[in-house]
Amino acid sequence: MxxxxxxxxxxxxxxxxxxxxxxxxxxxxxxxxxxxxxxxxxxxxxxxxxxxxxxxxxxxxTVEGSSVHGRGGSRPGFSSTKRETVLLPKFSGDEKSAFLKYPVWKLQWEDHIKEYEPRYRATMLTSHLDEKALQQIIGLENEYDNAMKQFHRYYSDSNKVIKACLDEIR
CATH class of the missing domain: 1.10.287 (Helix Hairpins)
Known part of the structure; x- marks a missing residue:
């Protein structure tokens, strides 16, 4: 290390x-x-x-979910243990830092979003983006896979990443 x-x-x-x-x-x-x-x-x-x-x-x-126990008795086929809800990372589309922070956000997002059913993913995505980031997926808000592809195309564009790095250096 x-x-x-x-x-x-x-x-x-x-x-x-x-x-x-x-x-x-x-x-x-x-x-x-x-x-x-x-x-x-x-x-x-x-x-x-x-x-x-x-x-x-x-x-x-990896961080394991903690258990929350229900009341005493047990019923067949029923577990009183619940998994803790996975907290998804938020993303800010602020041009000054978004291109530099996107790779880390994407890794965390993809790791955690798999805990959610596919039908909820589009809603989860839109609720974890700020207004600037949401502008990149206008019209795709209900199409998770297409929205993520568009989001990736925009925030991993090498010219924009290089410009952001140069701006950061200056």
Whole structure:
């Protein structure tokens, strides 16, 4: 685990160096080289960090639902134990952070939404998105699979992700 943390810290140091270079850059200069350099350095390093984070998420222990016991007596075929409701993550479509937070949200969402019956998923999705995020699935509010595809297309668009990263660096 220490080695993984050192890798992440090294990635962060590289990003900070690139940020300093970007700040000192001439604003009238051609940005094509900057975009290419950003893709080569930052996107690659962020991908490595995401891989490391995904490994930790995959290996993390799952939270089991707690039991709530009903009244004393028992009836055949009836269990007085209930599972705790799974809390689904909320998503904000705020352009400043949405593209950077989407991959983590999506992993958590997909992991938890499977606890719900398919007929409730569209409603659960719309109730866990803010107004800006809901704008991306207008017309698909009752079609869970199509809404998720559209949502994924929009928030995983590489050009928008790169722009969000550049805006974050500035």
């Amino acid at each position: 220490q080695l993984e943390m050192e890798k992440i810290e090294a990635c962060l140091s590289k990003l900070e160096e690139e940020k300093k270079k970007t700040i000192d850059m001439d604003p009238s200069a051609d940005l094509t080289a900057v975009y290419e350099q950003f893709n080569n350095l930052v996107v690659t390093e962020v991908s490595k960090c995401k891989s490391i984070a995904l490994e930790y998420i995959k290996d993390a222990p």
